[in-house]
Amino acid sequence: DIEFKEMFRFRKHEFRQLMVGFELVDVAGHPVDLRVGDVSRGNRRSWINAESALLLTLRRMATPSRLRDLTDVTGCSRALASETFIFMTDYLNTNFVDPLNEIERWAQFFPLWASSFRRAGSPIDYIVTVIDGHFVGTCRPGGEGCVNGNYEDYQVFNGHDRLHGLKFLAMVCPNGKVILLGPWTGNRHDSGALKNCKLMEIMKHIHRLTGIAYVIFGDSAFPLSPYMQRMLKGNLTHEGRCFNALMARHRICI
Numbered sequence: 001d002i003e004f005k006e007m008f009r010f011r012k013h014e015f016r017q018l019m020v021g022f023e024l025v026d027v028a029g030h031p032v033d034l035r036v037g038d039v040s041r042g043n044r045r046s047w048i049n050a051e052s053a054l055l056l057t058l059r060r061m062a063t064p065s066r067l068r069d070l071t072d073v074t075g076c077s078r079a080l081a082s083e084t085f086i087f088m089t090d091y092l093n094t095n096f097v098d099p100l101n102e103i104e105r106w107a108q109f110f111p112l113w114a115s116s117f118r119r120a121g122s123p124i125d126y127i128v129t130v131i132d133g134h135f136v137g138t139c140r141p142g143g144e145g146c147v148n149g150n151y152e153d154y155q156v157f158n159g160h161d162r163l164h165g166l167k168f169l170a171m172v173c174p175n176g177k178v179i180l181l182g183p184w185t186g187n188r189h190d191s192g193a194l195k196n197c198k199l200m201e202i203m204k205h206i207h208r209l210t211g212i213a214y215v216i217f218g219d220s221a222f223p224l225s226p227y228m229q230r231m232l233k234g235n236l237t238h239e240g241r242c243f244n245a246l247m248a249r250h251r252i253c254i
Contacts, residue, residue, distance in 0.1 A: 007073075008058040009176075015054075022096065024050035036080070036087040048076065048084050056081060057088040101179050103129075103199070107206050109175065110214050116174040122250060123243065124215060124229055129171045129179070130251050131218045133190035136183075137165040158186040169193050171216065190221040194228075203227035217247065 005011050010018065019025050026032055034053050037045035052074040059065055059073050067078040074081070099105060113128040141153050141164070156164045168182035169190070181197045194200070199216070204227065207213050213226055220233040231247060232240045 007062065008055065009062045010058065015058075019051065019054060022054070022092065024054060034084075034087065036083045046080055046083070048074070048080065052076070053084045053088050056084055057092075060085050100177075101181065103171070103179055104202055104206060106173065106177065106179075107210065109173075110206070110210070110212075113174045114214065117250065120250065121246065123246065124217070126212060126214045127217050127229070127250075128214045129173045129216055131169060131171045131194075131216050131222070132251070133193065133221065134168045134170050135161050135163070135165050135186060136168065137161070137163045138186075140164045154187070156186040161186075167193055169197065169199075190218070191223050194222060200225055200227050217250065219251070 001012050004015075008015065019031065020029075024032060024034075031049050031051040033047050034050050035045050035047055036053070056070050056074050056076075060070060067081050070081040070085070071078055074084075076084070110126075110128045114126045117127040118125065135158055138156065141156060153164070156166065158165060158167070163186070165186040166183040167186055167188045167190075168180055168184075170181070171179040173179070181199070182193065184193050184196065188196075203214060203216065207227070215227055215229050218228065218230050220231045222228055222230045224230060231244050231251075236244070
């Protein structure tokens with residue numbers, strides 16, 4: 001079981017839960033067979049067991065594995081390993097990414113996550129995740145030869161990074177789960193994106209259900225609220241600098 005987790009980042013009983021959760025088993029609990037491949041790309045469609053397909057996908061995501069390394073996991077050819085990974089990422093993205101990005105679905109784990117932050121030395125009670133804005137650069141609308149700015153050009157231009165692109169918000173949880181929100185146009189500030197995704201309203205709803213005001217922690221770009229704490233800014237005292245240094249250790253993952 002230890003070797004299994006090192007290879008796939010899940011224990012064996014957790015892997016079986018993934019098989020059921022991703023609807024890769026039949027009514028009797030046996031792995032189904034998947035037909036992978038895209039005839040539009042000139043590839044033959046082949047069959048592969050769903051258990052092998054998920055193992056291959058987890059291995060590829062756990063480490064920067066090459067196709068030749070993946071063939072050792074399932075014993076399939078490189079071509080089939082490539083088609084299987086493409087099929088599985090499309091399948092998971094289409095059917096499960098949006099539900100998994102809904103933070104209210106993870107509220108049952110908030111007490112465990114808050115205790116993880118406390119054990120790590122967090123001075124703030126009930127922190128459950130850390131958040132930060134991420135800018136992903138794109139091509140300039142109209143191309144580099146477009147000398148006259150247009151509406152789309154201004155919308156996706158980020159003055160801080162001096163690039164065109166899209167803005168995302170990413171939250172990293174203690175169990176390794178990454179919740180990705182967005183995208184927004186590149187000129188959107190982190191605080192504006194936070195307001196647009198109504199994350200604080202969701203945290204307020206969870207507060208009413210659980211009776212506990214759980215907290216998200218971000219950098220100084222985010223506004224303070226009962227459900228959002230941030231790094232201190234301005235002319236800091238010694239205690240303030242110590243607080244920022246301590247919380248920076250928790251935010252290093254983001």
